[in-house]
Amino acid sequence: VPILLDQIRIVLVNTSHPGNIGSAARAMKTMGLNHLYLVAPQQFPHPKADEMASHAIDVVANAQTAPTLREAIADCTWVIGCSARSRRVPWPLLTPRVMAEQVKQALMITSDRSAEEKAPIAIVFGREQSGLTNEELEQCHVHVCIPANPAYSSLNLAAAVQVIAYELRLASLETDTIETEWREHPLANAAEMALFFTHLQTVLIELDFLKLTAPRKLMTRLRRLFFRSKPDTIEMNILRGILTAIQENRNKKEQ
């Protein structure tokens, strides 16, 4: 398995039909993807999942389950959410092709590290009927949208996985060198980002800058801003340090 594909995690959120889990696993394996995570699947394990997986039954058998998206992506350094085009809160939106190129670049950045340090990249697919919630979409660094027919844009779940996996496979097969952004330190993972956002929100409330009665999408905007910058672990320490300094400064004055 090419290293690029082995670092990718496909996450299916709250899937209704177990057959779709099996079909998605088959789509993954035909493109060389093996790591499947299921967030609160409605019926799993299930014989229909095994049946639809065909010879990708190993992908289904090795699937991990998690109760929430947050837990399924905690150790991932980049999280990509599949989304329909129009959303209340605009977010960086990539085509599958550009997404695959950016995944490749992100993984090349970490390619000089040992296998243990290579954090996974998650690609998150929502429910068959309703996709991902806004709260789930805001846990993603970027969104990817398959440029479907505006008159009928509803791809079957496994079909969407097939298209995304196909683009990732093509990106992994291309041998031409590309310009890479150089990063000295490992990227902060989703759990570290979540702790940072919680800390930031606490400080903004203490400063009376964030008023929960009139949040004005403030945290959404800040999540989007900091996700775009993809902080590394050293930068994350600095940001957390600044937040702590603001709090200590307040406490000092109050004494």
Place this chain on the structure above:
Amino acid sequence: VPILLDQIRIVLVNTSHPGNIGSAARAMKTMGLNHLYLVAPQQFPHPKADEMASHAIDVVANAQTAPTLREAIADCTWVIGCSARSRRVPWPLLTPRVMAEQVKQALMITSDRSAEEKAPIAIVFGREQSGLTNEELEQCHVHVCIPANPAYSSLNLAAAVQVIAYELRLASLETDTIETEWREHPLANAAEMALFFTHLQTVLIELDFLKLTAPRKLMTRLRRLFFRSKPDTIEMNILRGILTAIQENRNKKEQ
């Protein structure tokens, strides 16, 4: 419907499972393809085909049937057969991406003709288990092969249609090679970024977080972090607002 997509005919040969016909129709319609031909389908019409088609039921309802491949492609000027890689008889073999580009070129050549003269291009998919026979493959001008995982290359029929239709759709969309990251507000300019960094440095000194005697590359790291995120003007207002809130909070305590 873009003209390119309207001239394409998807031909499914001797399909076993009617559900696959419906799923293929759905895959087609999501990518803007509408013309489905069925060569000797084993069960058609069939309620399972309608069910799996979902909102692409019109594609199924309008499907043409033919007893042989030869009849289904008689009026086509270019015929492309989906094939596994290794075949007894070597034949021109394209990737889906190159195939889509060549279809686009072929249709542009005929674009100055009247609509009646625009002959369709056929893309032919074989049986679920055994694909196309050699005799059928030899009726095709070229073959197209999806570059699947050599360890498991068997895409579901509708999944193969989805990938081919996706590439055709991208070829038909002039703008799709461009990244679609959409920003609602203009980006902060260099002068605004410079004011922000000055403000940030002032606050960090006031917080005693930045010690000018031991700056530890702190401002350099923060500049790099915020430059990467390319803040827009609204985000810049929020960041400046937070800095001001920190300062006002200090002043309040000191009074």
